[in-house]
Amino acid sequence: MAAADFDAVLASWGPVEADSPGYGEAVLVRLFTDHPESQKLFPKFKNLSQGELSGNAGIKAHGNVVLSKLTALIKQKGDHAALLKPLAESHALQHKIPRKNFEIISEVIVKVVAEKNSAFNADAQAALRRVLKVVVADLGCFYDEHGYKE
Numbered sequence: 297m298a299a300a301d302f303d304a305v306l307a308s309w310g311p312v313e314a315d316s317p318g319y320g321e322a323v324l325v326r327l328f329t330d331h332p333e334s335q336k337l338f339p340k341f342k343n344l345s346q347g348e349l350s351g352n353a354g355i356k357a358h359g360n361v362v363l364s365k366l367t368a369l370i371k372q373k374g375d376h377a378a379l380l381k382p383l384a385e386s387h388a389l390q391h392k393i394p395r396k397n398f399e400i401i402s403e404v405i406v407k408v409v410a411e412k413n414s415a416f417n418a419d420a421q422a423a424l425r426r427v428l429k430v431v432v433a434d435l436g437c438f439y440d441e442h443g444y445k446e
Contacts, residue, residue, distance in 0.1 A: 302373040304423035308415045313367050320359020322408045323401070325349045331400055337393055366405070369431055376431065384438030394446045395436050402428035 312319050328335040328349055336342050340354050349355060365383065369376045387393040406424050410416050416424075 298426075299373055301423040301426045302370060304420050305370055305427055308413060308417070308420045309367065309370065311413045311415070312363060312409055316363035316367065317356050317360040319408065319412060320361070320363040321350070321352075321356040322359070322412060323362065323405050324355050324359045326408055327401055327404045330404065334397055334400065337391070337397065362401075363405075370427060374430065376434065380431065380434055381438050384435045385442055387435075388439045388442045388444035395432070395439060396446075398432045398435060402432060 324341075328341070328344075329346065335344070338358070340358070341349075341352070344352065344355075365379070369379055372379060402425070405428065406421050409424070410421050
């Protein structure tokens with residue numbers, strides 16, 4: 297993975313980091329709207345109607361966790377095993393989140409960040425896709441270590 301991809305993402309990532317609750321909420325609402333089957337993977341949110349998603353404090357809080365963790369991973373510039381391994385363990389063993397869902401949310405993240413952040417141009421979007429592809433692949437390796445079968 298090229299350090300240039302991380303640098304390209306981080307160059308436009310400031311607004312995301314400054315408002316991770318807002319971006320995180322937007323990501324989860326978009327995820328649940330565009331991929332309603334994914335909502336079932338979140339026990340706290342699985343019974344919410346589409347109208348109850350936006351403005352939900354729990355979704356905003358969880359979205360903040362997602363985007364804050366992603367920011368921390370990106371700042372590691374590929375040296376993210378120490379952060380990623382416990383995340384993989386909890387998502388594989390406790391939450392039972394299929395790997396494909398990380399690919400799905402990755403694309404949602406790219407779309408939402410591009411829509412909300414005009415500085416996040418096509419090059420930054422492409423770099424984020426490459427970064428997220430590596431993160432998801434590495435997450436999958438940790439899933440394998442835990443014997444997670446889908």
